[in-house]
Amino acid sequence: MKRYQNILLLIAVVALAALPLWTAKRAPSGPEGSQAAQFSGTDDKAKDLAQNISPAYKPWAKPLMTQQGGEIGSLLFALQAALGAGFIGYYFGVSTTRARMRRETDTETRC
Amino acid sequence: MHIMEGFLPVTHAVGWSLAAAPFVGYGLYTIKKSVRENPERRMLLGVAAAFTFVLSALKLPSVTGSSSHPTGTGLGAVLFGPTAMAPIGAVVLLFQAILLAHGGLTTLGANIFSMAIVGPFAAAAIFRLAKALKLPFGLSIFIAASLADLLTYITTSAQLALAFPDPIGGFFASFIKFSGVFAFTQIPLAIIEGLLTVVVMNSLLRYNARELQEMKITAAQPAEA
Numbered sequence: 001m002k003r004y005q006n007i008l009l010l011i012a013v014v015a016l017a018a019l020p021l022w023t024a025k026r027a028p029s030g031p032e033g034s035q036a037a038q039f040s041g042t043d044d045k046a047k048d049l050a051q052n053i054s055p056a057y058k059p060w061a062k063p064l065m066t067q068q069g070g071e072i073g074s075l076l077f078a079l080q081a082a083l084g085a086g087f088i089g090y091y092f093g094v095s096t097t098r099a100r101m102r103r104e105t106d107t108e109t110r111c
Numbered sequence: 112m113h114i115m116e117g118f119l120p121v122t123h124a125v126g127w128s129l130a131a132a133p134f135v136g137y138g139l140y141t142i143k144k145s146v147r148e149n150p151e152r153r154m155l156l157g158v159a160a161a162f163t164f165v166l167s168a169l170k171l172p173s174v175t176g177s178s179s180h181p182t183g184t185g186l187g188a189v190l191f192g193p194t195a196m197a198p199i200g201a202v203v204l205l206f207q208a209i210l211l212a213h214g215g216l217t218t219l220g221a222n223i224f225s226m227a228i229v230g231p232f233a234a235a236a237i238f239r240l241a242k243a244l245k246l247p248f249g250l251s252i253f254i255a256a257s258l259a260d261l262l263t264y265i266t267t268s269a270q271l272a273l274a275f276p277d278p279i280g281g282f283f284a285s286f287i288k289f290s291g292v293f294a295f296t297q298i299p300l301a302i303i304e305g306l307l308t309v310v311v312m313n314s315l316l317r318y319n320a321r322e323l324q325e326m327k328i329t330a331a332q333p334a335e336a
Contacts, residue, residue, distance in 0.1 A: 006310050013306050024173070043112070064212070088311070
């Protein structure tokens with residue numbers, strides 16, 4: 001059980017992440033049957049809600065870079081995830097090798 | 112949990128920045144001290160930072176039909192203590208604010224406060240409590256990481272409700288509305304964050320057991336099966 005725990009946990013993660021793709025309620029369609037964006041981000045929704053509550057509020061600052069478009073945005077998000085995942089992978093690569101070499105030297109000294 | 116650029120009144124933006132700054136400063140001091148005393152922990156600190164980097168970039172769909180992202184701060188908070196996560200979270204949020212138009216410089220203080228201060232402190236406290244209650248190690252990690260994730264988003268809801276109180280119901284009505292946007296969407300993602308944190312912690316236990324014992328995360332003699 002302990003041995004397969006991580007694999008089982010990862011399967012659960014994938015299932016939890018994928019399930020909403022089928023079960024989530026559809027975004028309400030707008031006028032003329034135009035489909036509202038499905039799975040829009042909560043950060044954007046909160047922004048809309050803030051504007052709803054205080055229609056008079058004017059945001060007093062703008063993001064530094066907005067003109068990059070969706071493609072470049074996803075590039076940077078992918079880069080962020082890749083850098084992080086790459087480092088974690090490297091660390092566990094080092095760790096597993098070191099653990100194995102420790103075990104090997106242990107058995108050698110015992111012999 | 113990213114409050115968009117410009118979406119906090121000036122007084123709130125300044126206030127949250129002032130509130131977050133000492134944590135970031137003290138966090139830098141604790142990280143420096145920890146690395147000076149144990150240089151070999153630098154790599155593990157990198158793992159904690161990388162974990163936050165990855166998880167906060169993963170926008171995942173949720174059952175509510177919205178998408179959101181985990182925070183990844185629970186792991187580092189349990190490993191290095193909550194203060195260490197403040198500067199790490201600040202770096203991640205700064206990267207996102209400048210390059211991704213995700214969050215912002217004016218709202219950086221507020222976002223640091225929710226993701227890199229409230230979350231990690233909650234994670235460390237819950238982990239300590241779970242340990243005191245003698246809950247199994249994996250379960251303690253899971254509860255700490257997922258509740259920290261959820262509390263980060265509840266903090267964001269409170270910050271927005273303070274800035275945008277409902278004209279009729281005031282802060283509380285507004286807080287319910289913002290929580291409605293954030294909290295339900297976040298529940299499955301908090302569970303995902305908890306599970307992923309347990310996966311990383313399991314791997315650390317297996318290959319880096321000695322470090323974890325030295326850091327007093329696990330008892331001196333872990334139950335070897």
